[in-house]
Amino acid sequence: MTVLVTGASGNAGSAVVASLAAAGLPGRALVRKAVELPDGIEPVSGDLNQPDSFADSLAGVSGIFLLSGYDRVEELLAKAAEAGVRRVALLSSSSVVGKSTDNAVAAYHLAAEKAVTASGLEWTFLRPNSFMSNTLRWLDQLRAGDEVRVQFPDVPISTIHPRDIGDVAVRALTDDGHASTAYRLTGPVALRPAEQVEILGRALGRNLTARELSRAETHAELFASMPAQYASAIEGFFAEGNVDETTVTDTVATVTGHAPRTLEQWTQENAALFR
Numbered sequence: 001m002t003v004l005v006t007g008a009s010g011n012a013g014s015a016v017v018a019s020l021a022a023a024g025l026p027g028r029a030l031v032r033k034a035v036e037l038p039d040g041i042e043p044v045s046g047d048l049n050q051p052d053s054f055a056d057s058l059a060g061v062s063g064i065f066l067l068s069g070y071d072r073v074e075e076l077l078a079k080a081a082e083a084g085v086r087r088v089a090l091l092s093s094s095s096v097v098g099k100s101t102d103n104a105v106a107a108y109h110l111a112a113e114k115a116v117t118a119s120g121l122e123w124t125f126l127r128p129n130s131f132m133s134n135t136l137r138w139l140d141q142l143r144a145g146d147e148v149r150v151q152f153p154d155v156p157i158s159t160i161h162p163r164d165i166g167d168v169a170v171r172a173l174t175d176d177g178h179a180s181t182a183y184r185l186t187g188p189v190a191l192r193p194a195e196q197v198e199i200l201g202r203a204l205g206r207n208l209t210a211r212e213l214s215r216a217e218t219h220a221e222l223f224a225s226m227p228a229q230y231a232s233a234i235e236g237f238f239a240e241g242n243v244d245e246t247t248v249t250d251t252v253a254t255v256t257g258h259a260p261r262t263l264e265q266w267t268q269e270n271a272a273l274f275r
């Protein structure tokens with residue numbers, strides 16, 4: 001039972017790799033550069049947009065942890081089925097069950113879900129809330145001082161620890177009973193951005209303050225930092241309430257048997273990254 005993990009150098013993929021290793025399961029990590037991997041996880045070089053580049057590495061793979069949003073996914077899935085892969089756990093997002101799915105973020109996740117459903121492989125969709133690792137977006141501000149500008153200050157979000165996504169993915173790919181299931185995954189508690197800043201400050205031993213941005217300031221920052229269609233989608237999620245990332249689900253606990261990890265835990269584990 002070998003799992004291929006795509007995006008293995010990223011926040012979610014590296015968490016899946018860690019969860020596999022913690023469970024003592026063998027894995028292959030699709031990477032584009034050298035990364036440190038735990039024992040039992042073998043690196044595989046390839047480009048997700050070019051399924052040919054790693055097709056040979058699909059032999060002997062039982063399941064794939066797959067990121068959404070890449071070209072030629074149908075071709076990759078056909079090659080996987082041909083190679084004998086049985087299962088796919090697709091990293092989708094909360095946006096696909098939003099009030100409005102007419103946005104650029106939901107569109108690429110929905111396209112990937114559609115391709116996976118059509119592939120004939122056993123599938124599980126992982127639809128998480130925003131990741132706790134998004135806290136790293138404050139890094140530049142924290143290097144400059146103790147004030148953090150926070151967007152959508154009134155919206156509490158139950159952000160999720162990437163390792164909980166990893167644990168659910170490993171269960172979905174290695175246990176029975178998760179096929180044709182879409183999991184809405186959340187963290188344990190919904191926190192406003194200022195509360196998240198306070199928790200980060202405690203982990204770093206710093207007296208951080210949150211400067212709550214107005215709707216207009218948030219709009220300007222968002223559109224300056226990413227392509228307009230993604231900025232507009234994010235504004236739709238949190239200013240217009242198109243997604244609900246406030247409600248807490250019990251899915252992580254039900255699937256993994258352990259409570260979802262907290263932001264306190266994530267910030268303590270990752271404090272060194274902020275220094």
Ligand SMILES: NC(=O)c1ccc[n+]([C@@H]2O[C@H](COP(=O)([O-])OP(=O)(O)OC[C@H]3O[C@@H](n4cnc5c(N)ncnc54)[C@H](OP(=O)(O)O)[C@@H]3O)[C@@H](O)[C@H]2O)c1
Nearest residue numbers: 007008009010011012013032047048049092093129130131
């Ligand atoms: N962040 C959130 O709050 C959130 C919430 C819900 C869903 N999601 C979904 O989760 C996905 C992953 O998030 P993340 O935070 O783990 O992202 P990330 O840290 O940026 O990681 C992206 C990973 O994909 C790899 N990659 C990118 N282009 C590739 C290509 N052409 N071929 C092979 N590998 C490629 C990167 O490899 P390199 O290191 O080589 O660049 C990296 O390992 C997002 O794209 C989104 O769809 C995110």
